[in-house]
Amino acid sequence: MGLLQEKLVKYDAPQRAMAAGIYPYFRMIESDQDTEVTINGKKVLMFGSNAYLGLTNHPKVKEAAIEAIKKYGTGCAGSRFLNGTLDLHVQLEKRLAEFVGKEEAIVFSTGFQVNLGVVSCITGREDYILWDELDHASIIEGHRLSFSTKLKYKHNDMESLEKQLQKCEPDKVKLIVIDGVFSMEGDIAKLPEIVALAKKYNASVMVDEAHGIGVLGDHGRGTCNHFGLTNDVDLIMGTFSKSLASIGGFIAADKATINYLRHNSRSYIFSASNTPAATAAAGAALDIMLNEPERIEHLWKLTHYALDGFRNMGCEIGHTETPIIPLFIRNNDLTFLIVKELFEDGIFVNPVVSPAVAPEDTLIRFSLMATHTQEQLDRALESIQKIFRKHHLIP
Secondary structure (H helix, E strand, O other): OOHHHHHHOOOOHHHHHHHOOOOOOOOOEOOOOOOEEEEOOEEEEEOOOOOOOOOOOOHHHHHHHHHHHHHHOOOOOOEOOOOOOOHHHHHHHHHHHHHHOOOEEEEEOOHHHHHHHHHOOOOOOOOEEEEEOOOOHHHHHHHHHOOOEEEEEOOOOHHHHHHHHHOOOOOOOEEEEEEOEOOOOOOEOOHHHHHHHHHHOOOEEEEEOOOOOOOOOHHHOOHHHHOOOHHHOOEEEEEOOOOOOOOOEEEEEOHHHHHHHHHHOHHHHOOEOOOHHHHHHHHHHHHHHHHOOHHHHHHHHHHHHHHHHHHHHOOOOOOOOOOEEEEEOOOHHHHHHHHHHHHHOOEEOEEEOOOOOOHHHOEEEEEOOOOOOHHHHHHHHHHHHHHHHHOOOOO
16 A cells, blocks of 8 residues: 555545444435435435525426537537637626626636636735635635735624735735625625725725525625625626526626636636536526526525524524525534434435534534425424434524
8 A cells, every 4th residue: 555545544534424324425316406306215305405596407497408418519628718618608608797797707617616716816926815714615725826915804704804904015906705695604794894894905805606696686696786786896706506507607807807817717728618508507597587586585585484493493593694594513423413313304404514614613504495385494494393302402
């Protein structure tokens, strides 16, 4: 055995969880991503999905993907930079830019690649990147690749952000990068306060709208639209893998910024372009989002009902205001065990444990889709109350 294998073989956390019967990952789904899925021949209610509008199996979305394959084939066989740009990509980029209120947009192969490729290249050696400690991993990986000085501030803490801004040289570029909706905790960034600080210290702002699009704002335009601050935010990022029911991502900004990124973002230039099917599916999902606002209305009706339900039963849910609801357990092994017991009771939820969060902050991520019924939600609330009581997490 080589030195590399000797080092890696010591990593046995998954094996220990498997041996204890509480390993919760890579559960193989044998059906479409709906409010009910099939795993190992068993039907369970899905409360672990990011498909907030429930469009992944919508007939119009599937038909758009099929028609794109018929016309363009299954792939583009190259990067956007060279031979991989389709008229389909350009059309979607124009629509997305208009949707979020910016001059131009470019589409990447995944949302992760957007943050990786944008954050890593948009500032220089003498510049600064300021980031919330609970930003998504893709933002963190992006700034790790940057040569700029990185300054972390406490989550949604404006005093902490201002202290970090005060460390920056006044004449250097300062980019504040945040999640609009934080993906695990479900709370919303304090965007009005962040924009005010950005103006005070002559900084720029980039907002990751992965979990805001389809949830917040006019027809699901996101956090920036929700606060009426689209014109005050410099870059708006979004992904297709949540409300847009596909795979891919985009960045939208002014023409000069997009021109720079189009020719300098390495994860854009050196990655194969979005498949025709993924691109067309995202476009069809955008159509539905714009034409069926009742989906978002129902999602928020369910969200308020669920938030009230969890609070009334005594669950600790933090500061969430969205369809992402954290149920804090604050113990790694107990989190795994409860996820297992909920699954056995027909409820699929996701564990969030260390090192993704501190051991004392472990939680179960419960998320809603517009296609859930109140009866399904009641069933989940009943199951969670029963199992949480069993483990003395609630009265």
